[in-house]
Amino acid sequence: LWNLSTGECVKILRGHTKSIWSIGFSRDGTTLASSSDDKTVRLWNLSTGECVNKLYGHTNGVWSIAFSPDGVTLASGSDDQTVRLWNINTGQCLNTFRGYTNGVWSIAFSPDGTTLASGSEDQTVRLWDVGTGECLDTLRGHTNLIFSVAFSRDGTILVSGSKDQTLRLWDISTGECLNTFHGPKWVLSVAFSPNGEILASGHNDDKVRLWDISTGECFQTLLGHRSLVWSVAFSPDGTIVASGCEDQTVKLWDVDTGDCLSTLQGHRNIIKSVVFSGNGRILASGCEDHTLRLWDVGTGECLNTLRGHTHRLRSVAFSPNGKLIASGSYDKTCKLWDVETGECLKTLHGHTNVVWSVTFSRDGLMLASSSNDGTIKFWDIETGQCIKTLRVPRPYEGMNIAGVTGLTKATMTSLKALGAVD
Template structure:
């Protein structure tokens, strides 16, 4: 069976000769408003042309996958790009997000509320009011507790099953700008405004250690997956790596020069992925004491990093309103997720690595599929063609599309 999908023809601008290059500026003498309108129209036309090219690529890839179907018992599942679900649930910018389980996400905003949101049925399950100012969220590995560090100088720990407050850690007068939990769930790290890091036993809230990590506020923390090393980032633009259980300084760097926004400590216990007030993401190695790789693609500062459960992919959220997914070993960008209305302040992988949860500057949360195939617009273009060509097309509740050969 053959599926015929029309090609999208792209026109190229005609080449300019030397005389055309010397023509007077057509915008000369126009008012600022008119010039801005013309420029906006040109940018819009260029964007539409680029989008058409991307649509063509997606249609071509879809056709390749469909050609492999052998009979009515076989089907392909197509995920739609753009957020699968998005919702504005905060009145102010979101500062942090976290997956509670496979179907419930938590977000905290500058409105000092924590919302539990179910993207599958698009409902706010629970709201915790007046909880934290500029909160930072992290869950225990078993997803039973949600910790929220705040500039109100506490870390509050909530039960994820019923949203009840379990206990509160008082940090003794210093605001909390970052939190992380050890991979075995026994210890929590709090990055403090005074440059210190406190390691606390989660069950007893007893202090395991407190040490000076940076000259300025500690803005980012990350345990390695082994739990043997621990990375800290500061407002002073420095990154330090420590050996555990008793924090011993291994190496550090001040070469980034701008506040550190997010860190990921890799499995080799020596490499750190660093996002700071810059559009690049660097990999810094403690043994070589230098940058050993760079992820390049964002057009704005990168605010958040998240690593997939299998430790192969990196997700980054940026001021440019996009989430990008990277191959960690090769530093190659795999995918760009667009369709967000504001800068991405935080992004997290789900437990199975198939989804991302993000929060932005407009108070909006979004739930994304990692393996995206087509846009909604592409599906609208080809859906009737598929049906006319002898295929069954069925949309599912999880925002995917199942395509199979129709039975005669």
Template sequence: MKLAGLKSIENAHDDSVWAAAWVPATEARPALLMTGSLDETVRFWKSDDLVLERTNTGHCLGVVSVAAHPSGVIAASASIDSLVRVFDVDTNATIASLEAPPSEVWQMRFDAKGTTLAVAGGGSASIKLWDTATWRLTATLSIPRPEVSKPSDKSGSKKFVLSVAWSPDGKRLACGSMDGTISVFDVARGKFLHHLAGHYMPVRSLVFSPNDSRKLFSASDDAHVHIYDVEGKSLIGAMSGHASWVLSVDASPDGEAIATGSSDKTVRLWDLRMRAALQTMSNHTDQVWGVAFRPGVRAAGRLASVSDDKSISLYDYS
């Protein structure tokens, strides 16, 4: 497995690019790459050549997260303006505006069936679940303190939720917090199950293996990438190599590799069998906030990365 650089677009946005997600193909069009930036816009790019399709506006502050519905028809963007905007991908028509109090949204993910949008609730130390048929709030999953809470930790700020991930079967939700803990929930019962320990700094990104609902990958400011068995509550692997914070992680569609983006300005490709970095890509000149594999495509795989340097890079994954 390897990455080969295909194309980089400098000044893809007018400010730092903090978020990227692939919008699945529909009958009317191929897959698109969606990016969100501190310039307050969401942009859509053709998936093989990074030609700009359109620019969507609607936020009055920077966009920190984007998520695509599995149908490819709708998407969501979250902004520092405390608003999650749900919109039609092809027309930019607003479908719903989900209000979140200040700093209450950091990351969002649709489940595999597209019935629920999970929103990492920032300072509220919770995950909010929204029904995608009615856009009503159906549940708030609150994160309890770890059993071994440090006596000095009197504030709730350490529980600020940064990241969220769905298991492929939709039964589990994992979220990463500022204090390094990962919390796992049973979605159907709305019940907290357990914490996964091992990180001691913010967990900024999480992704489950596409092939295994037990296996979870985490990226942390401690410069490590962890592999957990979610059901067994155990750390089964730790990988290091980045020189600084690991800001993003995504799993390849074949489940054999993960990619990470870091504040050391690099993108790394990791072989999960060897549990080692195979490649380091140095296309960016500033920290890499997002990496995203194009889902579902076994041949002609694609990986995108976005950065504080305002650029987008596209790689062939084979």
């Protein structure tokens, strides 16, 4: 955790045992979520740096996490090709969304908490009904894997960033692509400004770009990083953009001038996720050194380091009340952490591959997680149980191949990966 004014690391959160892919603050800023290559999501108390929960369920690294707007649910996306929803209080997996034949890299809740968006290696964005688990729409147009998705504040527009070097704006009600912004390099991360007028994007050419949504023009290119920019986030007041980079630093940028305000140093590997707490006072960073750091925005002091994942972290998210942090990891788990103490409260097991993304529900009772196992899982925060798994039907879903002759072992394995059963 870094203080934005001084650039000082105020806290280092330790617990993950592998790289950290993603982090996220709860809305009230008291909790941080982190996801890791150790297959878990962790929730951290920001005041103490204690891990208050570990979410187990993913069977591969957890790449992304996101809190629901009400802070009750956390979503996590994993390399096990699933997205899971978690109850923040209990740690229970509420649901698992399945159907991808590739990993789910990124997930995001709509502001009202009723819809979940997920972006995948299969080049599609899917919209899910959180209540029923139904896939509402599949948005097609990208020609390569989708690294990042984000909703506008009013929930009417979704932005997706892809390896095809474009950002696409989608109308949620119709599924129509409203605009395509063409960048010179891969779009690794995207974020809307709070007022919905600006997009920030991180790229593999060491740059952060700011886009005017109304015109589609890039009006600011932020220079200073020395490697891939894996994560970008706006401060709640929209005046600062934070970026996490493969050069092991977090940078804070003035949106108006493009100046680098501060460089936060302390991590010892690639930083995959950065996120502001709801009140803007704390910044969390998730790293491939298996740790999350909590930084005091006012002083730059590192408040805590959260440890526990056994592999790289991919995603972190704060619960809406700010008391918990969820993390998703390459270790196939999600973890829930107590922000105040830094204690890992629960580890959520269930995904079978990397957990790419985690996000809380608006009421903070559920966590959603997406994974490279092709599923999205919903977790009950209080119990840590998976309450729902979402998976889109695969090409051979339910086809019985028991007793079929003439198939090689490799063919059988491939058919089962595509939904066949024996």
